[in-house]
Amino acid sequence: MLRRGLLLMLALAWPISQASAQLTVQILRGMADSVPIAIVPLGWEGAGDAPWDVAATVQSDLERSGRFRPLAREQLIEQPRTAAEVDAADWRMLKVDYVLVGKLSPAAEGRYELRYELVSIANGERLLGTTMPVDGKALRRASHRVADAVYEKILGVRGAFATRVAYVAVEGPVTKRSYRLVVADSDGANEYTVFGSPDPIMSPAWSPDGRSLAYVSFHTGLAAVYVQTLSTGQQVQVSAKAGINGAPSFSPDGKQLALALSRRDGNVDVYILDLGSQALKRVTDDPAIDTEPAWSQDGRSMYFTSDRAGAPQVYVVGLDEGARPRRITYDGSYNARPRVAPDGSMLAVVTLDRGAYRIGAVDAKQGSLQVLSSGQLDESPSIAPNGADILYTSRVNGRDTLAIVSSDGRIQRQIAASSGELREPAWSPFLN
């Protein structure tokens, strides 16, 4: 009876279960290592040769990001100039997911009109269609912006190609070293020296508006903190207290500078210097070394490195009166030099991982650590303004060079230094 009842119930339930019968598949990770894309050379609508190969710059940017796999130019079977001319079936044959097309037209007085369109081959949809006027001298920069737009459209994250990088270039033999504070485009182009000295230059930090750099220089014989405006080259000494003056970090509003100072008592602690009033506020007060301050995104708390527990670890302290520091990192015996991701969810740190110093990502809430890089002596992490990548120094063959690792650790690549050593990179904020 029970069985019959059960049968009946099942009989009633049967058509429903059959109707809803389907396969559910969980997709837990994307295994594709990059997005296949075709960057079609832009049509040039003027006389002679095009003034700039926009497509080549875009292609180089996307390829360098590690997230795109642009089709080699010689493999392009056709060169459409508009989205309407893109035959999705043809590009699907080439296993391309997206096609970027466009054209460059001369406008008045050394200006141009740049038009580009991005087509998704999966559904034939036009994802981008933009026309922008470009100054003849800004075609490279405009190309980076096109790459940024493509990056953002496809990955959902703003591209950071049209940004800059500051770093310290060290050249010459040990006895006759030269130090240069250098700023270059994110692709290494347009490199120029902001400040040079035979004495060490350290810890460059960008102002939030991307117009200034703060850094430590010993060119007076003692450590002092300077802020230099890039457009004018004007250098201002902002802190030259007794003892250590180091590790400057701009507040999110750019009005304050966090510093590590030892002052007269020799106890290194974190302070906040108001750039307008020169007022100094002590943030930490501990016999241990508290250094390498980094502002939280909202400017209301400060991350820093402290060895108060015996070995360097990352702490955070609220900037309200009476707030007590809280330890963030617990994984491993060494975690230092925190840098806060733009969304505040992650801290990039230097971590001691099985005898090697590597770049790690710390969950800002939980403190859990993921080792991202794989070098032997990786230092000085700096997070891209879009949070997607971390630029750092990696010692290779006894020489410091720059390297980039994606924030998820999937993509790692070296940036070869032409000569000398490149140290302490600092990725600029988004530049307008």
Add this chain to the structure above:
Amino acid sequence: MSSTMRPPIAPIGWSIALHAVLAGLLIFGLSLPKRDEQPVILPIDAVVVDDAVLQAAGRKREDDQRAEVEARKRVAAEAEEKRLEEERIEQEQERQRAEEQAKQEAEQKAAQKAKAEADAKLKAEADAKSKADAKAAADKKRATQEKHDRDAREADLRAKLEEEETRTSAGFQSLKASYVRAIQAHVEQRWYEPPGVAAGLSCTIYVTQIPGGEVTGMRFGTCNGNAAVRQSIETAVRNASPLPAPPEPSLFEREVELVFTPKEN
């Protein structure tokens, strides 16, 4: 059927009775030459005749001739009377025989009737029984048919249930799991996961495939991903066509639900 169902006593009883009758007929038939001279009736006749003879002899002594004539007359009369009486007796006997015969016949008839009735009864019973049997058979047949139908229905249902059970059986489940894994790996290999989507992304897309795995359609279900995530998923699914074939054809589903829920890195 009905005859075999009769009690075995009846024929044996009848046989015994018949034998007894035949034995009786043989015994009495041989000792009595004629059926007319039955011993029971003769002595009675003798007594009646003796009395009449004695009375007639007494009166003969008183009268001679006349008496003799009268006696002769009487004898003649008596003879006549006797003849009549005998005739009457014979008639009576005849009547009795007839009666007996009639009685016997009646008895026989009754017996026959009884037998007939019994037979009829038996037959009726048999008929009734056979009818009942037929009905029972019909009922049984109908019941059998119904049972068969029900069994068929149940078997059908059971088959479906078994299919369902098969679907939930370990072997089938492992095949299904391997099919699911195959699709998972196939799609995962083609999905470029946009950076930074891992935290909390849950995006369902319903993919329609035809046998052979060719993707013929897709539609998003609930999805908290942004346009780029959707684009990446749509591209992954498009590039995943044709989807891998199931290890067992019955595993094929026209609609496949893909749930993109990346784990934390």
